[in-house]
Amino acid sequence: MRKAKDLKKGDSISIGGEKLVVESVEISDIGKQGTQKCRIEAKKKNNEKVIIIRPSDYPFS
Numbered sequence: 001m002r003k004a005k006d007l008k009k010g011d012s013i014s015i016g017g018e019k020l021v022v023e024s025v026e027i028s029d030i031g032k033q034g035t036q037k038c039r040i041e042a043k044k045k046n047n048e049k050v051i052i053i054r055p056s057d058y059p060f061s
Helices: none
Strands: 012-015 018-027 037-043 049-055
Touching: none
Parallel strands: none
Antiparallel strands: 012 018, 018 037, 037 049
């Protein structure tokens, strides 16, 4: 298990049983909720682009 903030371009993640390849990761500053957020751009096998926003400590498999 890797945390969202540790992902890098080219890493593979699984969401909803689908494999995605990470294209980029942007980490925001700490906001009102007290946690950083990560904006992850990834692609499916059919080259469909997916944007995922999760807390920086969210675990990905």
